[in-house]
Amino acid sequence: MKNELLLRTKRFALDCWHFCFKVPKSREYNAVVNQLIRSSSSVGANYRASQRAKSTADFINKLKIVEEEVDESVYWLEIFEEILPEQSIEIEILKKEGKELLAITVASINTAKRNRK
Template sequence: MNTIELKNRTKHFGLRIINLVNHLPNTQVANVLGNQLLRSGTSVGANYRSACRAKSSKDFINKLKTVEEESDECLFWLELLEEANILKPIQLAELKKEANELTAIFVSSINSAKRNLND
């Protein structure tokens, strides 16, 4: 997957998170979890774009680590929404799958960048 495709994929992920949060029930718990999910979900794409403009390989790796953390954090908030019975598993399955895939992509990218740095 090239940089442009991944930029688009992370932006689309953020838009899907926005849509999900907009449809959460208006309860105190859903609002708190939704706000956390909204922050981490939209920051995946923003931080990936920042990583693409890194000034060095080390800077790139550090910025990608932030992207990895944010995508994994999204999964945590999605799991809480499910396990707190705020949303049904079927409503979250695709977003959880995407959060897992994005996290795996960024872990792999970090590992590749580290290997290339050490070569």
């Protein structure tokens, strides 16, 4: 599961990047593109960092960052859904993956908290 999540979080960042590459170039779009690229790439980077955590508390803290970044990525995808409705199929696929990663992350945080007690 750990290796699968490393791959899924990396794939999420790459898929978001490929989507952003197709977005029209303008100052307005670029602002949202930059936010999505930043947050989606942070998901994988911070999940990877969580695997090197020095303690359970450190692991939970790193996963909380993953939770925030994947939730933010879904938010930016929702913005794109409003401004680029013609891309709704691709956006929906990305949102679905983001929401699945979010659910897995929250479950992992809850499990780590329970096991700590």
